Amino acid sequence: MDDAELDVLLRNERYPRSAGYSARWMVDGGMGPNPVWQAEALTDFMRLEPGMRVLDMGCGTALSSIFLAKEFGVEVWATDLWVKPDENLRRVAEAQVEDQVHPIHAEAHALPFAEDFFDALISPAWWRRHWEKTGLVTVEVADRLPDGWRDWLQWNEACDHANGTPAQEEAQMLHTDNGQSLGLTRLTAHRNT
């Protein structure tokens, strides 16, 4: 499959900013249902302004970090455990945002950042339970994207086509579930003072 065909497979009107990025770049780097789409969905509610300091916790291959830096002019600390920072730095350099995206290798329970350093934090849904339990934050939005499971399925099918593989278990699971239990979620919160 050539890159133009893959662009068509990943066309989705819900994510107009993401449409400016190569589908091949997203498919090759994505570790879950398109992190660039998910970052864009969050920014429907999160107000990001140029120069803000953002922690992208569990950024994986830093696609979301690069997207946020390019689209919103923020400075991002792309923090991850499994993906090495030198690999992410290469991707950041290719995207020409070296002055805005800083790859960091760190464990979420031992972060090397000063208290109050960040203006905003983006991450996996794992944090939701923990945020609510602490009482330290007020959750502003915690929703499922309407029909978000279809976007996830679209992403999976595009990845399968791109890789030349038959439908994988995840796509079959999404078809079977038909939006009953699985989908894409969003959470934004601010710190209680």
Ligand SMILES: C[S@@+](CC[C@H](N)C(=O)[O-])C[C@H]1O[C@@H](n2cnc3c(N)ncnc32)[C@H](O)[C@@H]1O
């Ligand atoms: C499923 S991947 C998602 C990556 C990226 N957000 C995406 O959607 O493509 C989860 C990421 O969380 C990171 N991670 C998991 N546990 C972590 C921890 N305790 N500290 C830091 N990062 C962690 C992993 O390194 C991995 O890259």
